[in-house]
Amino acid sequence: MNAPLVIKTFRDYRLLAVGAAAVLLGFVILFMFAVSSMPLADVKFWNDIPWIRKLISAMMGADVGEMFTRNGISSFVFTHPLMWVMVIGFVLTLTSGVISGEVDRGTMDMLATLPISRTRMYTSLTVVALLFGMPLCWTVWLGVWIGRTLVGWAEVQLDAVAILTCHLYAVYVFLALLSIAVSALCSRRTTALLICFAVVFYSFVINLLVAFWPALQKVAFTGFLNYYAPLLIVRDHAWHWGDISVLLAAGLVCWTLGLIGFQRRDVPAR
Amino acid sequence: MDVVQTQGLVKRYGEVEALAGLDLCVPRGSIFGFLGPNGAGKTTTLRILVGLLRSTAGSATVLGRDAWKDSTAIRARVGYLPGDVHFQDWMTGTAFLAFCDQARGGRGDGEIRRLCDRFDLNAQRRIRDYSRGMRQKLGLIQALMHRPELMILDEPGSALDPLIHQVLYEELRAAAAEGRTVLFSSHTLSEVEQLCDGVAIIRGGRLIEASTVGELRQRAVRRVEFRLKRGDPSGTEFPDGLKARFGGDGAVTATWTGEVDRLVRWLAEAGVADVTIGPPDLEDLFFAYYRDGNDA
Numbered sequence: 001m002n003a004p005l006v007i008k009t010f011r012d013y014r015l016l017a018v019g020a021a022a023v024l025l026g027f028v029i030l031f032m033f034a035v036s037s038m039p040l041a042d043v044k045f046w047n048d049i050p051w052i053r054k055l056i057s058a059m060m061g062a063d064v065g066e067m068f069t070r071n072g073i074s075s076f077v078f079t080h081p082l083m084w085v086m087v088i089g090f091v092l093t094l095t096s097g098v099i100s101g102e103v104d105r106g107t108m109d110m111l112a113t114l115p116i117s118r119t120r121m122y123t124s125l126t127v128v129a130l131l132f133g134m135p136l137c138w139t140v141w142l143g144v145w146i147g148r149t150l151v152g153w154a155e156v157q158l159d160a161v162a163i164l165t166c167h168l169y170a171v172y173v174f175l176a177l178l179s180i181a182v183s184a185l186c187s188r189r190t191t192a193l194l195i196c197f198a199v200v201f202y203s204f205v206i207n208l209l210v211a212f213w214p215a216l217q218k219v220a221f222t223g224f225l226n227y228y229a230p231l232l233i234v235r236d237h238a239w240h241w242g243d244i245s246v247l248l249a250a251g252l253v254c255w256t257l258g259l260i261g262f263q264r265r266d267v268p269a270r
Numbered sequence: 271m272d273v274v275q276t277q278g279l280v281k282r283y284g285e286v287e288a289l290a291g292l293d294l295c296v297p298r299g300s301i302f303g304f305l306g307p308n309g310a311g312k313t314t315t316l317r318i319l320v321g322l323l324r325s326t327a328g329s330a331t332v333l334g335r336d337a338w339k340d341s342t343a344i345r346a347r348v349g350y351l352p353g354d355v356h357f358q359d360w361m362t363g364t365a366f367l368a369f370c371d372q373a374r375g376g377r378g379d380g381e382i383r384r385l386c387d388r389f390d391l392n393a394q395r396r397i398r399d400y401s402r403g404m405r406q407k408l409g410l411i412q413a414l415m416h417r418p419e420l421m422i423l424d425e426p427g428s429a430l431d432p433l434i435h436q437v438l439y440e441e442l443r444a445a446a447a448e449g450r451t452v453l454f455s456s457h458t459l460s461e462v463e464q465l466c467d468g469v470a471i472i473r474g475g476r477l478i479e480a481s482t483v484g485e486l487r488q489r490a491v492r493r494v495e496f497r498l499k500r501g502d503p504s505g506t507e508f509p510d511g512l513k514a515r516f517g518g519d520g521a522v523t524a525t526w527t528g529e530v531d532r533l534v535r536w537l538a539e540a541g542v543a544d545v546t547i548g549p550p551d552l553e554d555l556f557f558a559y560y561r562d563g564n565d566a
Binding site for chain 2 (some may be wrong): 002003004005008012105106107109110112113114115116117264266267268269270
């Protein structure tokens with residue numbers, strides 16, 4: 001790892017990170033206000049429409065019929081589309097910018113001719129991406145805590161939400177490791193973003209389709225959302241170590257391949 | 271000892287062969303010019319030397335070490351200026367130079383200040399507000415600030431005004447006087463003539479000429495004008511190397527290739543009333559190399 005590079009990258013992306021966290025925090029608090037303003041009976045009504053139940057169950061990782069409680073509904077924020085937009089958007093913006101973005105802009109020339117090995121450069125940028133993810137994911141927990149306090153939903157179990165936050169961070173780690181590997185192998189930022197977006201899109205699509213076509217369960221393991229089941233985590237009040245291990249292992253494999261490629265690749269002139 | 275040595279250096283991009291077996295030697299303590307037409311392979315060569323590109327075949331050593339395998343160690347002792355400088359525009363020049371300094375161990379404060387003064391660069395401003403020339407200055411400062419043993423500069427004079435050109439030349443001469451080495455590519459022939467001890471000319475990915483500037487001057491064409499005492503020059507047997515054209519009034523306009531004293535001896539024997547011998551014109555020589563790669 002190279003300290004000056006870590007510090008510089010932190011400075012470069014700190015405003016983006018703070019902005020993303022602020023938006024996320026505001027959204028989560030608003031979400032808590034929104035769901036608390038609806039009577040539980042009204043919310044359960046949606047549960048009786050089969051395709052909506054399947055859709056939400058696919059996003060939540062378990063049948064929502066089991067958990068129409070304040071605890072269960074609060075955990076929905078951990079799979080809300082806007083939450084994904086902020087978290088995935090942030091991690092892809094950061095990781096595509098630090099390597100493929102630098103090559104694309106031509107600024108990699110200056111960086112790559114400093115006496116910093118490519119391994120240290122790659123590791124340093126990874127560390128920054130992973131460190132930014134922690135406060136970002138914990139912002140969701142913070143929003144639930146603040147929201148719970150303001151709306152008076154004391155039954156929302158913060159310790160279960162904390163376990164869920166750690167699982168969300170495992171997803172973030174997988175995406176960060178994957179996308180930094182892709183970034184390291186691409187010379188265009190757009191290409192890196194498209195590849196990562198395709199992986200994300202595929203996972204979301206397969207996750208949803210499985211709910212409607214059980215035959216697709218055979219390939220469900222290929223999507224990272226298969227290893228993220230917010231409702232199950234909250235219901236069981238337990239760590240899903242198997243899911244965390246798969247996400248981290250898959251991320252590490254991608255990261256290692258990216259490192260090997262980055263060590264060997266040319267840095268073309270722009 | 272040569273600070274840069276390439277042997278049979280090849281670089282292919284798919285079907286395209288950018289370098290086709292380059293053999294290059296750059297002596298220590300010299301200012302060495304690297305010339306060639308566009309697409310000849312100059313930038314590719316320089317990028318291989320600093321570890322940005324990996325050669326397809328052949329070898330490249332810098333400061334006695336393999337340019338690819340030992341590139342991190344080499345980069346601690348080398349300063350590099352890319353042909354096209356790009357920076358992160360949201361940084362100030364000061365912040366960028368401070369980052370480079372810290373990445374190199376953080377001992378360059380004084381030298382950074384000195385170079386910013388010398389190159390007349392206000393480094394406090396954001397790089398996005400810099401003109402092309404200011405960016406070039408910033409690139410030069412980052413390449414020179416750690417007083418490297420070897421400076422590899424891709425078209426260093428690009429976008430600089432004449433005053434700053436002189437500052438750059440002074441800095442490079444001072445570096446060479448200290449035993450440090452400069453390898454730079456250029457399209458400005460006068461710059462090469464002024465600065466360089468040695469020159470390598472590359473075309474089509476191959477070295478076609480490597481020589482000192484002095485030797486090249488020997489081979490360069492000079493313009494000669496003279497008038498013989500006897501008036502009419504027709505029938506005169508001219509020496510090898512003199513290509514003459516007669517004017518209507520007995521004046522002879524010629525070009526001369528070769529040693530000057532041989533020409534002077536011939537003129538003395540022939541009896542001249544008036545003679546003008548111009549300086550060696552390296553431009554024609556270089557153009558000949560650029561055009562067809564043959565010895566000029």
